[in-house]
Amino acid sequence: MVSQILLKPSDPNAKLTEALITSLRRREIVGSRNVALATAAVVQNIVRSVKFTTIEELIGLIKGVGRRLVDANPKELAAGNIIRRILRLIREEYSAAVQAHLSTTPSAPGTPDLGPETPGLHAPQNHYLSFMTDLAFSTPGSGPSSSLPLQRQTSLSNFVAMRHSRAQAQMERAGSALDLSAATSSLFTSPGRSDSADGRWSNTNLAGLSSRRGSDDFGKQAGRLKPVLVQAIDEVVNELETTHEDVAKGAKEHIHSSEVILTLGHSKTVEAFLKQAYRDRKFTVIVAESAPSYLGHSMASSLSASGIPVLLIPDSAVHAVMPRTTKLILGAHTVLANGGLFALAGALAAALAAKAHAKPVVVTTGQFKFAPAWNLYHEYGAADLQSPGAVLGFDGDGSVDGVEGVVPYYEYIRPELVNLFVTNEGDHSPSYIYRIIKEAYDDVDVEL
Amino acid sequence: MPPKKPQPIRNESKPKGDAVEGPLLQAVVLADSYNRRFEVLCLDQPRVLLPLCSTPLLSWTLESLALSKVKQVFIFCGVHADKIRDFVASSPYNSTLDIQCLSSKTARTAGDALRELDAMHVLDPEKPFILVQSPIISNYDLSKIVDAHKKRREVDKNFIMTMGIGRGGRRHPESPIMLVHPASSRLLHYVQQPLSPAPLRVTFPASIFLDPFPVDMDSYEVWSGPSASSSRGGFRDLGIDICEADIPALCTENFDYHDLRRHLVNGVLTSELLGKKIAVHLVGSEDDEEVKGDHRSGSGGKYVERVRDTRTFAEITRDMLRRWAFPLAPDLNDPSGVQYELRKGNVYIARDNVVLSRTTTLRGPLLIGPRSALNHNTLVNQSTLGADCSVGPNTTITTSYIFDDVRIGANCLLEECIVGKNVQIADGVKIGRGVLIGDGVKLGKGAAVPDFARIGRERYRPDNFDSDDEDEDEDDEVDDPRRLQVLGPDSVGFIWPQEEEEPPSDSEDEGEDPFEHPRNKRLLQLGRTLSNLTASSASLSTLSKASSSPPESPMSGASDDSLPDMPSLILDSGPPAAFYSEASASIARAYEEGHSTENAALEMKTLVMGYNAGIDRAREEIMKFLLGKVDASGKLGDVLTSATKVFSRWGGMVKEFSPSDPTNIALDAQLFSRA
Structure with missing residues (x-):
């Protein structure tokens, strides 16, 4: 060819x-x-x-x-x-x-x-x-x-x-x-x-x-x-x-009444998932604000607009509230073939906290995010480092030169930290992702 | 996934004139700087093609403009227009932007450029355009300034220009002081404030405050550059203007407009006949009403900077490597298509056969271009290396900016310098701070280049250099003793005079550009620290205080010292020069003709009344004269007797003019002796 x-x-x-x-x-x-x-x-x-x-x-x-x-x-x-x-x-x-x-x-x-x-x-x-x-x-x-x-x-x-x-x-x-x-x-x-x-x-x-x-x-x-x-x-x-709706279809199977769900950022998939689940179940959502993008703010207001009780917390409190939560739901940027994923910065801290407190970690994602890539997480640049302006502020004091700002946008989350992937085509465990990827794409296309 | 090599699939040309949807945003880029700050590096190429992070400045500028939804770009070229044309023709921007190169050999100032632009009739007279004076690096959507400008014009048609203003940033020797009415974002006055010699006072014309007296004067703000003493960032002029078609037309009408700021802006602001207004736009101020959806750009971190001189060149390179201009960063968005790998500590290594020794030490932020090779025991610290460079063993490169195809030998030490293309540096060369080395220079073995030297392949040409007599002085350069002494016999290159030694440019207008003052110009150089300046500026400023304009009272003097870089805002600019000449003449007459002190004092007081000068000025003048009569040549005792003689005769006159506080006399004496 x-x-x-x-x-x-x-x-x-x-x-x-x-x-x-x-x-x-x-x-x-x-x-x-x-x-x-x-x-x-x-x-x-x-x-x-x-x-x-x-x-x-x-x-x-x-x-x-x-x-x-x-x-x-x-x-x-x-x-x-x-x-x-x-x-x-x-x-x-x-x-x-x-x-x-x-x-x-x-x-x-x-x-x-x-x-x-x-x-x-x-x-x-x-x-x-x-x-x-x-x-x-x-x-x-x-x-x-x-x-x-x-x-x-x-x-x-x-x-x-x-x-x-x-x-x-x-x-x-x-x-x-x-x-x-x-x-x-x-x-x-x-x-x-x-x-x-x-x-x-x-x-x-x-x-x-x-x-x-x-x-x-x-x-x-x-x-x-x-x-x-x-x-x-x-x-x-x-x-x-229709990815969001498809993912959300099984939402009520995953969320029980009076659960306390922790999430962060503003994943549209998670948002649809929670809203769909709220039709059948009553639960509370805790949203970490996800500095420096503060996407959690818009997530919180969107969820509360549809009647879901929401708590907005700073990222630093994620570990502190973890004992009170029952589940961590994350959105993904990309799911890799080993079952690891890239998610908004802060997700790794939350996933580790969930691990420490033995809370299940659920990732909601469409299958189009499943990528036949394995080695991306070895690259430092894969975290998509942003401008330090969001945290340091170029227009603040003149201390631009003294401080080095490292602002990753994504974080790599290891597969062992994730319990379940809820996708638009069923639920899978991290160890099964490679199989889905193998079936979804032709082998000749793995290297484009 | 391992990123692959960039694809060379590029569209060759683009049919012009196809319909572009939406309002066509035009931008004008002045490719020529109309100053000589980069000259030694610009022998073969224009300033806009100098590589910053291995990518020409023009690429970054076009990228920034494209990010701002600009569709049509006019590049106004001066020298090396063909180079710019070639670059544009082969650049990928040709397919996404409508780029037209306009060239003119005759334009010598920015004002000339605008005049010629007006004559070319290429700009849409109905729409505003973005005028970019120097290469910019920006992740800010400049079309927001344009939108704000249009909104302002809907209210008031007289706004013919909007200047982009940024908050914070670093101190820079060229920063203005602006008087602004923030509510209407109207600019009322614009003064250039060089860092050295720092002017002690800013003069605002009275017409701003009179006729009629502005009721909202309390809300006027003075915006000045960032200073070392205040923790809050100041304001800086971004050099990006949104201009209506009136601006080039105005330049055509006023052929003496050269500098856009000093002449054009001040001309528009002070002209009552014109009745036009200029607005300022604070970058990022519109974020409040911005939709939340655009989250990736974040709330802060709007980066707009321009490359004005070697100092900003270095600063912007560092910022770029520290990802301040995200998404303009070498690893994500390199317009020239080179792929870089980002490693920890902001280290960018091209993914193209870069050879690093195992004993190479890299301290970020730094960038190493494709196919470069670093030998063992090299240390690279906060520098950029262009493509195809090689660095010999045991060489240290610190905060230096090295362009393409440079060979550096063993045991060299490069510190805070810019090295042009195809430069060859032999073993054991030591290059000091702030050195600029032009394209094609060869430095022989063991050469030690002193700090702030400029070395060019050809000799320095003063402004009025005539190319006709070029061949005459061809042979006498060989035995230039200084060249041999510094560079050694194997070198090919000429040491240019230091920037401050350069003869001042022969601008015919009396208001010399304060930024082009040699003392300020030094500060524009790479490697000069501004933090030292605050320490030394105290002495500098007191010197200039005494010589140019002594403070009115001890109070204002004290406040000046506490804020050395912020001139006191005295609205009264003092009496006209005529007062001083008349006053000194009057005293001289009284002294020579032996008038009585009462009569002399009376005459002086009349003068004071006549010129509305204030008695402080008169006393200063008298003291100056009297102290000048003291014979200060002999021994201390002789000086004392001579002084006693003068002051016993004329001292009463001084007393007449210091009714309240006799210490003023002492102060005046002090000022005189300092001068």
């Missing part, structure tokens, strides 16, 4: 990309979710308008964009995550189309008139991987089946041939999979319905396609896949947009 087409400078997409890169670089777009949404929007635009003949070209192009986005702000790993996710979807749609094409040769792909034919010839090759992905779905404790991600409705109805092939593949897989999730089995029973929930998990490796020769001429027409690809990215965007 060496072929790379570059965006022409005159292309409006080049400008969009450049704008996103500069605003990432200048920290005009910050926060995992904002970055992820902006990235998805740019990639969608590129897919929509760029002319490509083979799928490798498109993938190469998106990879190139992704690489530059990651370089622009290496601390916002969400950009890379979204790129990897989209790449995965593209490959998958493509391979599904190839399967359809192969199974229906010689008719052109995309002709929606073909009935289900025997797709058996391709199924075994992704057998092994599909087994694993099914496992991901049936993770114990994963939410109700309605919360399963990426309900792929429209994309498949546009592309009937593919749907058929995919449904057949599903059937094949179902026979051998150890454990079938509810959604998969429902799909199995009604293959005519178009909500196959798992399209993106059919982990077909392009390179591994046994029927290379057949896909060659098909590959020339990869441009026709465009509407499907655009829709696939749409789903990513939708998923991002």
Whole structure:
């Protein structure tokens, strides 16, 4: 997959990309979710308008964009995550189309008139991987089946041939999979319905396609896949947009009545989570103010606006109030593959205090923050050191030169300090994160 | 995730004239400094392309402007315009900003530049533009000043300019004193206040307070620079102005406007005919109404600084490395695309084949550019090294700023200096504080460069240097004894005269720029400490006190001494010079013609009445004259007899003029003897 087409400078997409890169670089777009949404929007635009003949070209192009986005702000790993996710979807749609094409040769792909034919010839090759992905779905404790991600409705109805092939593949897989999730089995029973929930998990490796020769001429027409690809990215965007609600869905399972919850900063996920839980349970929230950003202030006022009793405390009191709390809920900036995470500065102190007092630490996060990165915490700069102006004040007295200010924005929290990750796709323990990451992205994309 | 090499994918050019949504914010960057502070380093390149943290100042400036939502930038180039053009053409900003280089060889001052700008008709006459006088490093959204400026103009159309003012910061030899009405943020008066020789009094024109008397005078504030004695930060002029189209037009009308502050601002403020007003905008003052969502920028930490001289160059480099200008920091946002790794203690090492010996000691904040190599036992302390530098064994580099491609030999000692591009320093060279070494200089083995020396590849040219007679003095430079003595025979380079030795520039206006006073100019140099100044300024200021304007009373003198860097605010600037000449003439006549003391005193009193001068001034004048008549050449006894003779004859006159307190006479005598 060496072929790379570059965006022409005159292309409006080049400008969009450049704008996103500069605003990432200048920290005009910050926060995992904002970055992820902006990235998805740019990639969608590129897919929509760029002319490509083979799928490798498109993938190469998106990879190139992704690489530059990651370089622009290496601390916002969400950009890379979204790129990897989209790449995965593209490959998958493509391979599904190839399967359809192969199974229906010689008719052109995309002709929606073909009935289900025997797709058996391709199924075994992704057998092994599909087994694993099914496992991901049936993770114990994963939410109700309605919360399963990426309900792929429209994309498949546009592309009937593919749907058929995919449904057949599903059937094949179902026979051998150890454990079938509810959604998969429902799909199995009604293959005519178009909500196959798992399209993106059919982990077909392009390179591994046994029927290379057949896909060659098909590959020339990869441009026709465009509407499907655009829709696939749409789903990513939708998923991002509903992340908070999806994470919050299981909130009442995690919070009991009259609990005292400690949190810090202003994580939108935590905020939605607590608000959702408060519909069913009555509890108190203690918010650490999280100097020097003082995000805790806005968190406290937002929670109290929806009726939740809130205590706002200075960061120094976190250890002191810990015996009185029952749980520490944190938001994450990035979850690393080892189950550790980067969170707002102050979170490490809180997590250590929770450990000392044997309080459970729950991290609420969307899965788009799961990054296939391991060694980031070895880097000093990963803490995203800010200007000392927030703590020292350039406009105060003239003691600028005497004092060295170190103001990290993030802190790395070791996996052993975390008890549970509550995500939009079920709850996981830190030791399981690597598995989810492995399944969510293609291995070839780990290095963009 | 290990960050990767920067991608060389850059868009080559950008079609001009495509519609940009939103109001088009324009900025004008004056690329030329119109002074000679960086000259020795600027032989091959303009000041704006000097690297700060290995990135040209222009890049940081453009980055700062882009951060402020500026869409169109006009770079007004003087010398080396082609270099700036090349740089802009190859810079990535070309694709995100609309950059136009305007060049002019004839502009010699900032006023000239604005005049030519006006003649070029490139600016939108309807909208204000941001005028950046020197390279800026800022993480502040300057468009907020523009918005505030527009809001002010909605109320009062006469505001034609808004000056950006910052709080706090360091002391700087160039800081103004401003009289401001904070409620309307109107600037009433602007005086330049050099740190040395410190002026003792500030004169505010009476017209501010009269005609009609301002009812809100109590709310007027005097803003002055940060001082060592007060713990609260002062105010500093950021050198960033939001100008309406009137400003260049005004420069065109008044061809004698050269300095924007001294001439233009004062011209606008004092001109009653014009009726225009200038506003000041305190950076960060609008934060109260700001939405809370923008949390990443924090409440404080707005950093706006400009590179004016080698002193600020060093200060800003250190600030940059200490991340004051976040998100403008080498490891996150390096505009030139070099990736740096941030290590503990604000140590930035390029991720590009930097070779550090195991015995290298690094003390941050420091930055080491790509492909640089440090040999064993090197010590680098709070310095920046550019790309492709090499440092020999046992060399110590302390608070120095070294540009690209510099070879430093073994056993060298570099202390607080700036070393230009392609400089070669042989073994055992010692470079003292404040030294500037221009591009391409070679220092031979064992050379010891004295403090504050400037060494250029070519010889120093005074302001009125004519390039025609260049070849004549080509040969006599070889046997310059001082050069040989200091630099040794292997060196290639010329020692430039010290800044204070430089002949004063031949500006034709009588109001010489106080900042260009040699004594103040020294303080602009790298390596000069201002903290020493407070100690020494007591003596300096008393000297200047006696010579220029003696204090009115012991009280004001005492208050001056307690606040050496804050001049007393005496609104009365004293009688006109004519009084002094008439008074001295009158006394001289009385002395020579032998008038009686009563008559002489009467004549003097008439003069005092006529000029509304006050008897203190008259007494000073008399004392000055009488003491001048005392013959102070002989022995102590002779001096005493001569003094007794003079004062027995004329002493009554002095008494007439000190009705209340005879100690005043003693004070005057003291002042005279000091002078």
